[in-house]
Amino acid sequence: MTGMLDGKSALITGAGSGIGRAAALAFVREGAWVAAADRNLDAAKATVAAIEAMGGEAVAIACDVTDDAQVAAMVAAAVNAFGGLDCAFNNAGVAPYQLNSAGVLTADLEEASWLGLIDINLHGVWRCLRHEVVQMRKQGGGAVVNTASILGLIGSGGAAAYVASKHAVVGLTKAAAIDHAPENIRVNAVCPGYIETPMTEETVRRRGEALMARVPMARMGRPEEIAEAVVWMCSDRAGFVTGSCWQVDGG
Ligand code: NAD
Numbered sequence: 001m002t003g004m005l006d007g008k009s010a011l012i013t014g015a016g017s018g019i020g021r022a023a024a025l026a027f028v029r030e031g032a033w034v035a036a037a038d039r040n041l042d043a044a045k046a047t048v049a050a051i052e053a054m055g056g057e058a059v060a061i062a063c064d065v066t067d068d069a070q071v072a073a074m075v076a077a078a079v080n081a082f083g084g085l086d087c088a089f090n091n092a093g094v095a096p097y098q099l100n101s102a103g104v105l106t107a108d109l110e111e112a113s114w115l116g117l118i119d120i121n122l123h124g125v126w127r128c129l130r131h132e133v134v135q136m137r138k139q140g141g142g143a144v145v146n147t148a149s150i151l152g153l154i155g156s157g158g159a160a161a162y163v164a165s166k167h168a169v170v171g172l173t174k175a176a177a178i179d180h181a182p183e184n185i186r187v188n189a190v191c192p193g194y195i196e197t198p199m200t201e202e203t204v205r206r207r208g209e210a211l212m213a214r215v216p217m218a219r220m221g222r223p224e225e226i227a228e229a230v231v232w233m234c235s236d237r238a239g240f241v242t243g244s245c246w247q248v249d250g251g
Pocket of ligand 1: 013015017018019020037038039040043063064065066091092093094095120124147148149150191192193194195196197198199200
């Protein structure tokens with residue numbers, strides 16, 4: 001049986017946990033080689049171990065997406081490992097509580113929380129994207145998927161920096177898709193709803209059942225359900241899809 005990503009090399013950030021790890025496993029299942037990057041190298045190595053246990057091929061790379069030199073080195077390491085870069089999933093991100101700003105109203109946000117979150121969730125995606133595109137244009141094409149959120153499409157209280165960062169990822173995706181379409185590079189985004197990952201454990205603890213009242217399907221999604229959409233957008237089956245921001249959110 002042939003996989004949707006047979007013979008393709010892929011780079012995934014935030015691959016040590018949650019959606020990134022699920023995507024890494026799904027990419028391998030569909031025939032790709034995976035460079036699993038995370039600022040937590042042990043977590044990336046655990047993802048690689050899970051891939052190797054499935055008989056797949058992967059390398060772990062330490063990279064903090066707030067450091068441009070580390071991002072450049074990450075892309076170079078992925079290219080070095082697999083001889084090129086066909087797909088990239090720019091997924092590393094943090095939630096407001098990780099910068100001590102969960103539930104903080106817009107006017108009360110500390111500048112350091114605002115800048116810290118934007119530097120990871122928005123600037124991190126941009127740093128990765130530009131180094132990846134430089135490589136992909138040398139090869140004559142490629143596919144990039146960025147992780148936005150449903151909060152890149154609608155507002156939410158007590159999360160201004162996060163909502164702003166994810167709206168900006170949607171805008172960046174649309175702009176980059178136009179810029180690089182003539183170079184045969186597709187750029188799309190996935191917009192997950194509430195997904196069961198370590199990131200949402202804290203939110204679920206704080207908001208409980210109230211969270212599900214906003215979801216027509218009345219459940220959280222699984223990281224594997226986001227990975228399915230990302231695999232498809234990276235595959236040649238999505239050859240005419242660029243600049244799209246795909247909601248995977250239970251309605
Ligand atoms: P997670 O916390 O399980 O995983 C995030 C991973 O990113 C971690 O392994 C972490 O080490 C890594 N990371 C964080 N900052 C980094 C940095 N500066 N450099 C490199 N790696 C870094 O979270 P998740 O739920 O899998 O989230 C993945 C992405 O999905 C994020 O961009 C998040 O905003 C987005 N998202 C998640 C949900 C959800 O409900 N879980 C919903 C919408 C969007």
